[in-house]
Amino acid sequence: MTRIIMHGCNGKMGQVISKIVEEDNDASIVAGIDISDHIDNPYPVFTDINTLDVEGDVIIDFSTAKAVPSLIDYAKSRKIPVVLCTTGLNDEQINLVNEASKEIAILLSANMSLGVNLILNLVKKAAQTLTSANFDIEIIEKHHNQKIDAPSGTALAIADSINASLNNEYSYTYDRSKERVKRDSKEIGIHAVRGGTIVGEHSIIFAGKDEIVELNHSALSKDIFAVGAVNAAKFLSQKSEGMYDMQNVIEGN
Ligand SMILES: NC(=O)c1ccc[n+]([C@@H]2O[C@H](COP(=O)([O-])OP(=O)(O)OC[C@H]3O[C@@H](n4cnc5c(N)ncnc54)[C@H](O)[C@@H]3O)[C@@H](O)[C@H]2O)c1
Numbered sequence: 001m002t003r004i005i006m007h008g009c010n011g012k013m014g015q016v017i018s019k020i021v022e023e024d025n026d027a028s029i030v031a032g033i034d035i036s037d038h039i040d041n042p043y044p045v046f047t048d049i050n051t052l053d054v055e056g057d058v059i060i061d062f063s064t065a066k067a068v069p070s071l072i073d074y075a076k077s078r079k080i081p082v083v084l085c086t087t088g089l090n091d092e093q094i095n096l097v098n099e100a101s102k103e104i105a106i107l108l109s110a111n112m113s114l115g116v117n118l119i120l121n122l123v124k125k126a127a128q129t130l131t132s133a134n135f136d137i138e139i140i141e142k143h144h145n146q147k148i149d150a151p152s153g154t155a156l157a158i159a160d161s162i163n164a165s166l167n168n169e170y171s172y173t174y175d176r177s178k179e180r181v182k183r184d185s186k187e188i189g190i191h192a193v194r195g196g197t198i199v200g201e202h203s204i205i206f207a208g209k210d211e212i213v214e215l216n217h218s219a220l221s222k223d224i225f226a227v228g229a230v231n232a233a234k235f236l237s238q239k240s241e242g243m244y245d246m247q248n249v250i251e252g253n
């Protein structure tokens with residue numbers, strides 16, 4: 001039985017995970033943490049992480065980037081692994097996470113779904129083949145109107161995966177309205193759309209002379225992220241210090 005502490009338990013993802021775990025015989029949520037305590041949960045909820053006195057095997061985090069430093073401090077002090085799913089972390093917060101992974105197990109992933117993690121691999125092959133024939137690369141992501149960060153963590157992870165396969169020679173362009181110039185061949189355009197209840201859509205467009213190759217992923221419910229996060233929590237609860245990602249969970253190593 002994996003004992004989960006749910007950080008951000010009263011948010012949209014925290015509540016989806018709470019439902020998924022209720023039907024899971026191998027996991028339970030033993031405590032939640034949320035600065036907003038307006039929901040009745042079947043586990044105790046703490047509004048301040050430093051008052052949490054319930055033992056757990058792993059923390060799942062879906063909160064906000066600002067909450068990450070105190071979460072990491074707590075996890076280090078208790079030696080608890082963290083599945084970090086919050087997006088929009090700045091460089092300082094990412095450095096903090098990387099440093100902490102020398103002491104505890106951390107799994108950092110902008111997208112917990114199987115499909116997006118497959119796409120992170122597929123884009124590498126597509127980018128290598130198509131850029132050698134001068135194809136341009138653009139990424140469009142669409143999310144609900146409650147999302148704070150833009151572009152999505154997933155769009156950035158896809159761009160990073162492509163760029164790594166191209167010797168990190170590409171730069172990212174987020175806004176074409178500022179300059180009246182043609183696009184550079186070594187750039188990846190990244191564009192965000194926000195509206196309604198769109199769960200999450202990502203399109204990677206490779207546009208060449210007279211042909212276009214497009215890879216698409218559509219999330220039809222938040223359950224796909226929750227299932228991935230619970231699988232990751234079970235996996236990570238058994239691991240010692242280090243930095244992990246969803247590839248480790250999918251491959252079981
Ligand atoms: N990795 C993925 O697969 C994935 C999937 C969905 C969402 N996300 C990311 O997860 C994050 C949360 O998404 P959401 O849709 O659940 O957002 P949400 O706004 O519905 O929930 C966030 C929750 O965190 C709580 N919170 C804020 N500050 C806190 C603090 N200091 N301590 C504890 N709790 C705090 C809020 O009160 C809220 O209940 C976002 O960054 C989002 O981009 C990642």
Ligand SMILES: O=C(O)C1=N[C@H](C(=O)O)CCC1
Binds near residue numbers: 143147151153155200
């Ligand atoms: O709903 C969100 O917020 C999501 N955020 C992640 C991102 O920023 O990539 C993953 C998809 C859902």
